Amino acid sequence: MKRQLMNILACPVCKRTPLDLEVFKESDKGIEEGRLTCPQCRREYSISEGIPDMLPSEKK
Ligand SMILES: [Zn+2]
Secondary structure, eight states, rough: OGGGGGTTTTOOOOOOOOOEEEEEEHHHHHTEEEEEOTTTTEEEEEEEEEEEEOOOOOOO
């Protein structure tokens, strides 16, 4: 995913934006592997193969 996508991604649970971003792997296509964390409800969303998984996960 492109870094610019961060500007429009909101937490699907509480609609918070922006989300915290951790990048594990980045290429010229953008972020390949990483993790988004909602600073409000603390849910985490993984980025895998360039696709952010925005399905709500259970709270830990
Ligand atoms: Zn949230």
